[in-house]
Amino acid sequence: MTERVEVLKTYKLYLGGDFPRSESGRSYEVTGAGGEFLANAARASRKDIRDAVKAARKAWPGWAAATAYNRGQVLYRVAEMMETRRGDLEAEVARVEGDASEQVDAAIDTFVYYAGWTDKITQVMGGLNPVAGPYFNITAPEPTGVVGIVASEEPSLTALCSRIAPAMCGGNASIVLASERYPLPAIALAECLATADVPGGVVNILTGHKNELVPVLASHLDVDAIDITGVTGDQRTEVEAAAAENVKRVITASDVRGPHEVTAFMDMKTVWHPKGR
Amino acid sequence: MTKWEYAPAPEATEIVSVKDTYGNYIGGEFVEPNSNEYFKTINPATEEVLSAVPVADESDVDKAVSAARKAFGTWSSMAPGDRAKFVYRIARVIQERAREMAVLETMNGGKPIKESRDIDIPLAAAHFFYYAGWADKLEYAFPGRRAEPLGVAAQVIPWNFPMLMLAWKIAPAIATGNTVVLKPAETTPLTALMFAEICEQVGLPPGVVNIINGAGATGAALVKHPDVDKVAFTGSTEVGKMIQRELAGTHKKLTLELGGKAANVIFEDAPLDQAVEGIVNGIFFNQGQVCCAGSRLLVQESVAEHLLDKLKRRLATLRLGDPLDKNTDIGAINSRAQLDKIKRLVGVGVEEGAELFQPACDIPERGFWFPPTIFTGVSQSHRIAQEEIFGPVLSVMTFRTEDEAVEKANNTPYGLSAGIWTEKGSRILWMADRLRAGVVWANTFNRFDPASPFGGFKESGFGREGGRHGLEAYVKLVAP
Amino acid sequence: MTTPTKEHSLGLADRLGGSVDAVGAEARAAALSTRSIKKDSKMWALELAIRCCDLTSLEGQDSPGKIRQLASKAMRPAPGNPEIPSVAALCVYPRLVKAAKEALAGSTVKVASVAAAFPSGQSPLDLRLEEIERAIADGADEIDIVISRGAFLAGDDEMVFEEVSRSVEVAGGAHVKTILETGELGSYDRIRRASLIAMAAGTHTIKTSTGKISPASTLPTALVMAEAIRDFQDATGTAVGLKVAGGIRSAKDAIRYLVIVHETLGDEWLTPDRFRIGASSLVNDLLMQIDKQKTGFYSDPDRYTLD
Structure with a gap:
């Protein structure tokens, strides 16, 4: 009796809701904990970044205009899909980082947590301002727009989720660079996002070489903010300087989850209106 | 020309299965009452008996x-994030079974299916979804x-x-770690x-939610029970006052959401066609069986006649009848x-000399029905301008200036809600500052959202349900 | 009876102007669109929708041959079923009016011609009026004109009034429908105001869109225009018609418009004299739904003729 031959997965980019290969036709080898070959991941190019920004910009108005309740349900749906595909997520994490169960738990719970923030962020982080005059004056956070996310290299899955979820929660569309060393869990996550009612283009995940991609993302003039949590060393200074060209907000993750992780991806708006007969 | 009559479009009732008798839902099980007493619950549109429900005695x-006390220990010490997940599950199952629940709500209560389907049940699910999110975020609600x-x-x-109302009560209570005993009407x-069945489907730990049935005596026994820490009541001001007296000296935390006699104020520059819709809604x-109903229409004299013409014409298009019909606008009382x-x-309104208007409409033979009704020529001293009718009856009065509108709007013991209709934003905010009401709607009316607090001033009660403020009713705040 | 002056008529539009709350109007239209129309009342509505249809072809590639085919569809939408009525009118470009008129000879179907520099309206007024005259001379029974949105948005109500009233005048008794091109007006307030100006200027019907720009007709737009028609009738006693056009392809959409008209203007408007739907592909969907009502089966598009 012959053993059944397994079907192997082609790992592609997640861009505009689709799973294309890199337009460059390039890929790079991904190896497991013991150095064994796992797969060839797509190696995104600067043009893929350009296309991802275009997709994000197109998706953003709809996502930002969705009701907070609707966005909350979509984030919760992501958690539902991750839970049902947790075997897949665990397998991808396990073969590169070892024990995976806790990481997958935490990743799912991150989406549940931020699902609950969509309709509370304004209540907690905004408010009525008691100005000295007959005016109604209110301040509330609004989505910044298109944001770039460079998450930490590891833990591969939670590092990604802890940045994607608050960006989505705040109504932004994002271009996310996966862990260069461990890109496969990111693609498993993309497959959860793609089946979870997340509108195409709201999250775009690219795999590839960070030193090639980060500067392109940081200097792109149609990107409104960049999360540099996963940018290290000298490249940080370079990215922060590039961000100045269009006054990008430069964000880094804090140690704890919470509403400030969301408002980091948002701008505050104040509205004045007179009160009188 | 022929008249276009809409054919009956009743919602199917097969999706609902009602048992012949129910128990009280206690400790995760349906149990027979010690009282051994049952009462019949009917469909108010047909007077048909739907089921028998137990009377809970002391x-x-x-x-x-x-x-509930037994369940409190584990429920309150559960990780807040896990508690959240149970409440999320409830929200999702309500969404899954929404149509079934809407049909049942309409069969038992008489409200039009379009309301139970599009408003009551979706909002109930949304309420659980909203408060689920708070369970692990309370440190941000109470810095x-x-x-x-x-x-x-x-x-x-x-x-x-x-x-x-069940959702308004249970969602914030259990999300914050309380356990509940709820008595529906x-x-x-x-x-x-x-x-209760949904609680079982989602695997909610037994005793976190308990549902008991009965009338006033059961409610009185429940709020009086010495091992109760919190009482939340929605209902008449009269009963609310009784409960407040009863609880004096017990240290039980109390919130009351009581009656109302809301003024809906229409200025001459209002978008009139939408104002008509707002008045109707x-x-x-x-x-009109809504505590925050806009039961007093205050309309600026300069547009009163024009507006009333439009309103009366609109009333003639309201469709009264079978609440299960998808085209019904006015259901059963x-x-x-x-x-x-x-x-x-x-009858009192007519005796007091107000002028009554009702559009021609066919009233079904069986069931409890009342046609949409408008009283004009009403003054502040009429009882129909002061007392809560809790029915489809509108009392119309006029005013000339903003000050007069505020004075009349506030001239009632109640203070639940109010409406303002004008194109001028600054006037909306000026009026809102002066209206003594817990909810003020501008250029809309009867809007509800889990994120938005609801509750009254004055004899309309105290405490808020919904929003961040709705959490306060279910927590005690201690030093960190 | 004396003809009201321009000042008087524009004053009327001012007085009835009022404002429209967008959220409220959209909520009302959405609520009406949940009406569930079934059985006999659906059959009646489907048949009415056919009778109210302005079967339309306004393409650069339209030829006399194409118009002859369409005319046959207009007269007998379902060749095998004599119970299906003709549509109200065939709506074409001016150059094709003659062909349409000949093809429709002896039928009840009217010839409607767009005119006056459709769809932009951006030609000198005298040329636009001449276009109307020639369409009438060629046999058009009805004329669909467009207002100058540029003038209206610039606040030149008088010019809009003038154009419409002159067009009605030169049409010499032919039924004039005035397209507001609501998708270019930006707000419901302006849609209401444009409706009132066109009615005050004497148009017989106000119409939503040319179908050439998006958004075309929408339910709240139709609602706001119907409310303006009702208020105009209250003030003047004159009943003006409503035509919705652009993007109406399904029977479901058509019925939603009928519900809005029914519950805003009443049964008196449920006739081709006062209500029209401009569409090209709608008729086949109406036919499919009629067959579904009769047989209980969902049908197949290939069973309906494409002209």
């Missing part, structure tokens, strides 16, 4: 409170304080929005009992007792 109440659950919450809800117990939504009360107060 010993049943005690059993339910004990079950500098630790929010601890109170213990066992006794919750008594009315018949006008059975499932939605005696005329509308069935969706609460279906909710304000007083005929759920046959909830009970014979309520119908009698409406009839009595309308």
Whole structure:
């Protein structure tokens, strides 16, 4: 009796809701904990970044205009899909980082947590301002727009989720660079996002070489903010300087989850209106 | 030319399965009452009996409170994120079974299916979804304080929005770690009992939610029970006052959401066609059996005649009849007792000399019905301008200036809600500052959202339900 | 009876102007669109929708041959079923009016011609009026004109009034429908105001869109125009018709418009004299739904003729 031959997965980019290969036709080898070959991941190019920004910009108005309740349900749906595909997520994490169960738990719970923030962020982080005059004056956070996310290299899955979820929660569309060393869990996550009612283009995940991609993302003039949590060393200074060209907000993750992780991806708006007969 | 009559379009009732009898839901099980007494619950549109529901006596109440007390320890010490997941599950199952629940709500309560389908049930699910999110975020709702659950919450809800009121009560209570004993109104117990089944489907730990049935005596026994830490009541001001007296000196935390006599104020520059819709929605939504109904129309003299013409014409298009028909705008009155009360107060209005307008409409033979009604020529001293009718009856008065509008709007013991209709933003805010009401709607009316607090000023009660403020009713704040 | 002056008529539009709350109007239209129309009342509505249809072809590639085919569809939408009525009118470009008129000879179907520099309206007024005259001379029974949105948005109400009233005048008794091109007006307030100006200027019907720009007709737009028609009738006693056009392809959409008209203007408007739907592909969907009502089966598009 012959053993059944397994079907192997082609790992592609997640861009505009689709799973294309890199337009460059390039890929790079991904190896497991013991150095064994796992797969060839797509190696995104600067043009893929350009296309991802275009997709994000197109998706953003709809996502930002969705009701907070609707966005909350979509984030919760992501958690539902991750839970049902947790075997897949665990397998991808396990073969590169070892024990995976806790990481997958935490990743799912991150989406549940931020699902609950969509309709509370304004209540907690905004408010009525008691100005000295007959005016109604209110301040509330609004989505910044298109944001770039460079998450930490590891833990591969939670590092990604802890940045994607608050960006989505705040109504932004994002271009996310996966862990260069461990890109496969990111693609498993993309497959959860793609089946979870997340509108195409709201999250775009690219795999590839960070030193090639980060500067392109940081200097792109149609990107409104960049999360540099996963940018290290000298490249940080370079990215922060590039961000100045269009006054990008430069964000880094804090140690704890919470509403400030969301408002980091948002701008505050104040509205004045007179009160009188 | 022929008249276009809409053919009947009744919602199918096969999706609903109602049992012949129910038990009280205590400690995760449907149990027979110690009282051995049952009462029949009917469909107010047909007077058909739907089911028999137990009467909980003092010993049943005690059993339910004990079950809630027993569950409190584990429920309140569960990781908040896990508690959140249970509440999310409830939200999702309500969404999954929404149509079934809407049909049942309409069968038992008489409200039009378009309301239970598009408003009551979706909002109930949204309420659970919203408060689920708060469970692990309380430190942001109460900065500098630790929010601890109170213990066992006794919750008594009315018949006008059975499932939605259940959601308003249970969602914040259990999300913050309390356990509950809830008593639905005696005329509308069935969706609460279906909710008990949902608690089972989602695997909610036994005793976290307990549902007991009965009328006023059961409610009184529940709020009086010494092991109850919190009482939440929605209903009449009269009963609210009794409860407040009863609880004096007990240290039980209390919130009351009581009656109203809301003014809906229409200025001459208002978008009139939308104002007409707002007036209609304000007083005929759920046959006017709404505590925040816009039952007093205050219209600026310069547009009064024009507006009333439009309003009367619009009333003629309202479709009264089978609540299960998807095209019904006005359903059945909830009970014979309520119908009698409406009839009595309308009689008083006629005696007092107000002018009555009702569009021609066919009233079904069986069931409890009252046509949409407008009283014009009403003055502040008329009883129909002061007393809550809780029916599809609008009292129309006029005003000339903003000051007069505010004075008249506030001239009632109630203070639940108010409406303002004008194109001028600054006037909206000026008026809102001066209206003594817990909710002020501008260029809309009867809008509800889980994120938005709701509750009254003055004799309309205290405490807020919904929003961040709705959490306060269910927590005690201690030093961190 | 004396003809009201321009000042008087524009004053009327001012007085009835009022404002429209967008959220409220959209909520009302959405609520009406949940009406569930079934059985006999659906059959009646489907048949009425056919009778109210202005079967339309306004393409650069339209030829006399194409118009002859369409005319046959207009007269007998379902060749095998004599119970199906003709549509109200065939709506074409001016150059094709003659062909349409000949093809429709002896039928009840009217010839409607767009005119006056459709769809932009951006030609000198005298040329636009001449276009109307020639369409009438070629046999058009009805004329669909467009207002100058540029003038209206610039606040030149008088010019809009003038154009419409002159067009009605030169049409010499032919039925004039005035397209507001609501998708270019930006707000419901302006849609209401443009409706009132066109009615005050004497148009017989106000119409939503040319179908050439998006958004075309929408339910709240139709609601706001119907409310303006009702208020105009209250003030003047004159009943003006409503035509919705652009993007109406399904029977479901058509019925939603009928519900809005029914519950805003009443049964008196449920006739081709006062209500029209401009569409090209709608008729086949109406036919499919009629067959579904009769047989209980969902049908197949290939069973309906494409002209």
